[in-house]
Amino acid sequence: MEKVDVLIVGAGASGAAIAWSLAETRMRIVCLEQGDWMKPTDYPSNHQNWESRAMGEFSVSPNRRGRDTDYPVNDENSPISVANFNGVGGGTILWAGHFPRFHPSDFRVRQLDGVADDWPIDYETLSPYYDENDRMMGVSGLAGDPAYPDKPAIMPPLPLGRAGERLGAAFNELDWHWWPCDSGIASTQYEGRDECINLGACLSGCAQGAKASTDITYWPAAIRAGVEVRTRCRVKQVLMGDNGLASGVVYFDESGDEITQEAEVVIIACNGVGTPRLLLNSACDEFPEGLANSSGLVGKNLMFHPYASIQGIFPDELDGPRGPVDAIWSQEFYETNLDRGFVRGFTYEITRGRGPTATALTGMGSGRIPFGEGHHDAFAKMLNRMTGMVAICEDLPELHNTVTLDPTLTDAHGIPAPKIDYTLSENSRAMLDYAMERGSDVLKTAGATDILTEAPLGIGGWHLMGTARMGQNPKASVVNEWGRSHDVKNLFVVDGSLFVTSAGVNPTRTIQALALYVADNIKKRLANLFDD
Amino acid sequence: MSDVISSDQGFTADQRRLLASLLGVMIPADKGRNLIAASDDAIVESAIALLLPHRSAIITLLEQLGEEPALWLERLNETVPAGPLLKSAVIQAYYQNERVVAALGMGEGPPFPRGNKTPQGDWSILEKVRQKGKIYREV
Numbered sequence: 001m002e003k004v005d006v007l008i009v010g011a012g013a014s015g016a017a018i019a020w021s022l023a024e025t026r027m028r029i030v031c032l033e034q035g036d037w038m039k040p041t042d043y044p045s046n047h048q049n050w051e052s053r054a055m056g057e058f059s060v061s062p063n064r065r066g067r068d069t070d071y072p073v074n075d076e077n078s079p080i081s082v083a084n085f086n087g088v089g090g091g092t093i094l095w096a097g098h099f100p101r102f103h104p105s106d107f108r109v110r111q112l113d114g115v116a117d118d119w120p121i122d123y124e125t126l127s128p129y130y131d132e133n134d135r136m137m138g139v140s141g142l143a144g145d146p147a148y149p150d151k152p153a154i155m156p157p158l159p160l161g162r163a164g165e166r167l168g169a170a171f172n173e174l175d176w177h178w179w180p181c182d183s184g185i186a187s188t189q190y191e192g193r194d195e196c197i198n199l200g201a202c203l204s205g206c207a208q209g210a211k212a213s214t215d216i217t218y219w220p221a222a223i224r225a226g227v228e229v230r231t232r233c234r235v236k237q238v239l240m241g242d243n244g245l246a247s248g249v250v251y252f253d254e255s256g257d258e259i260t261q262e263a264e265v266v267i268i269a270c271n272g273v274g275t276p277r278l279l280l281n282s283a284c285d286e287f288p289e290g291l292a293n294s295s296g297l298v299g300k301n302l303m304f305h306p307y308a309s310i311q312g313i314f315p316d317e318l319d320g321p322r323g324p325v326d327a328i329w330s331q332e333f334y335e336t337n338l339d340r341g342f343v344r345g346f347t348y349e350i351t352r353g354r355g356p357t358a359t360a361l362t363g364m365g366s367g368r369i370p371f372g373e374g375h376h377d378a379f380a381k382m383l384n385r386m387t388g389m390v391a392i393c394e395d396l397p398e399l400h401n402t403v404t405l406d407p408t409l410t411d412a413h414g415i416p417a418p419k420i421d422y423t424l425s426e427n428s429r430a431m432l433d434y435a436m437e438r439g440s441d442v443l444k445t446a447g448a449t450d451i452l453t454e455a456p457l458g459i460g461g462w463h464l465m466g467t468a469r470m471g472q473n474p475k476a477s478v479v480n481e482w483g484r485s486h487d488v489k490n491l492f493v494v495d496g497s498l499f500v501t502s503a504g505v506n507p508t509r510t511i512q513a514l515a516l517y518v519a520d521n522i523k524k525r526l527a528n529l530f531d532d
Numbered sequence: 533m534s535d536v537i538s539s540d541q542g543f544t545a546d547q548r549r550l551l552a553s554l555l556g557v558m559i560p561a562d563k564g565r566n567l568i569a570a571s572d573d574a575i576v577e578s579a580i581a582l583l584l585p586h587r588s589a590i591i592t593l594l595e596q597l598g599e600e601p602a603l604w605l606e607r608l609n610e611t612v613p614a615g616p617l618l619k620s621a622v623i624q625a626y627y628q629n630e631r632v633v634a635a636l637g638m639g640e641g642p643p644f645p646r647g648n649k650t651p652q653g654d655w656s657i658l659e660k661v662r663q664k665g666k667i668y669r670e671v
Contacts, residue, residue: 045644048641050642144662146667147667160651197644375558
């Protein structure tokens with residue numbers, strides 16, 4: 001294989017963004033992706049049994065999905081299971097498109113609240129990259145949200161619908177903040193994407209092409225600019241050369257052949273579990289505890305966002321599954337107020353409703369819908385009458401929450417699989433309980449006659465962060481303040497692993513802004529990129 | 533459910549008949565709502581497709597059901613893991629059947645490309661939030 005200038009591992013949210021940004025340099029850029037290109041005709045909403053398909057081959061759980069493009073994850077020692085997707089687009093294939101930014105305070109938690117650590121960058125640093133990413137991904141939303149500094153709105157907001165209107169009015173009655181959510185779902189035609197037609201199946205892939213998965217946003221532009229994507233290529237190891245720099249990677253191609261690809265620069269974009277897994281699997285004589293791991297922090301400080309679910313059953317019909325999953329958000333409880341019994345805070349993401357099968361399964365599982373006599377009457381009281389919210393709670397970094405290598409479990413190519421050890425902190429537990437209480441207040445105010453709560457959501461490990469954190473101190477971080485490994489000067493990380501803290505919002509918009517920021521730093525330093 | 537592979541492999545004709553009867557007890561018809569029973573042939577086929585990976589557990593459950601249909605639901609609750617597997621399968625098969633979905637008023641055919649209508653809602657209720665002023669913390 002001919003040596004390339006830049007090798008990117010992973011074609012998801014961040015790999016796509018940095019590939020597109022670096023393409024203007026005219027360097028030879030190759031991206032290796034272990035999954036496939038997606039076919040919109042395969043997405044569940046093309047099929048009558050869309051809800052079953054969403055729970056099976058399009059499940060967010062790699063262990064349940066079990067595609068040959070997936071790798072298993074041992075998360076038995078965690079109350080929260082890892083969610084991901086392996087394919088061009090990565091996690092954005094199955095995401096809801098809920099697209100909040102971090103807040104200025106999220107970068108300064110040590111300074112403001114005396115916990116965790118401050119980031120080496122701030123909101124102002126990332127702001128232009130947020131804007132650039134918003135243009136590339138296409139954001140629907142409404143300017144003027146009082147929970148944020150000014151930010152542009154690209155497309156009109158998604159419809160409130162009956163659910164958003166009902167809960168928005170309840171937030172008003174309580175005098176609590178709410179706002180139409182920023183969304184990666186196109187409310188109008190945008191850059192070749194069609195507008196949302198309210199399929200209600202966002203979480204299993206968008207057949208309409210309205211949702212901003214990077215296979216239809218960044219990648220077409222990056223490929224037009226000369227980037228090559230190789231699918232079904234699973235990277236086994238990053239190789240070190242004699243000069244203290246990474247020399248490339250070894251990967252298995254579609255045929256199972258082991259290929260060595262040399263590169264001047266290696267960028268890892270495999271998410272907060274896949275990235276430490278690859279670094280740990282790349283241990284060598286120089287780095288026996290894992291590549292770029294002189295700090296000992298590769299795989300440490302794993303953060304999820306513990307989720308609480310608060311759902312209400314209403315006496316009248318709402319939206320059900322008819323509409324994009326998200327409608328509005330509330331950040332009333334975002335900033336720290338110690339009177340609540342915990343530090344930091346959370347976002348309420350108001351979710352619209354669910355389909356007939358999910359409604360029936362929920363009713364059955366919670367004992368609200370019996371079989372036999374009374375089944376139809378009980379079901380009718382729930383169909384299209386459920387709505388509510390999830391609370392996305394800020395998780396603080398803790399050294400004992402880790403990604404390591406499983407001693408026995410491997411993927412189909414024999415590469416050791418990741419093992420998750422994670423404990424919910426007392427702060428998170430208190431935040432989840434508070435979120436369920438206040439969320440129940442909202443639903444009661446909105447007229448709910450019955451409320452279902454659950455926390456933490458066991459399936460809710462969508463956000464994988466903190467396992468190769470950024471910072472200026474090589475002893476306290478894995479990469480520097482612009483994403484370059486402290487130890488290996490041509491090795492970069494650009495995914496959620498970089499996060500110093502998790503904030504109380506979905507991370508994708510920040511992950512992508514960070515990838516564009518790292519790309520810009522690489523471009524500015526091309527002449528002396530590997531210098532100390 | 534036209535796009536689920538239908539097969540009777542793994543279940544005898546007697547087992548299929550008994551399974552259909554059980555499904556009919558679990559979700560009976562509701563004529564007032566124009567809802568068919570889960571013993572409908574197409575729904576049974578769909579349920580069997582979902583249950584095939586668990587064939588032996590389901591056959592054991594069927595063998596233990598007994599003669600009295602009035603006791604079947606109770607027996608179902610006592611049988612692990614076959615009971616929960618069967619309950620999940622019948623719900624998936626039933627609530628994705630074209631006739632059932634149409635009777636529920638959820639539209640005909642899969643969501644795409646049909647799509648759905650979602651009302652915009654009353655945007656004027658945002659005015660109260662605007663009047664609150666900024667709530668984020670300065671750094």
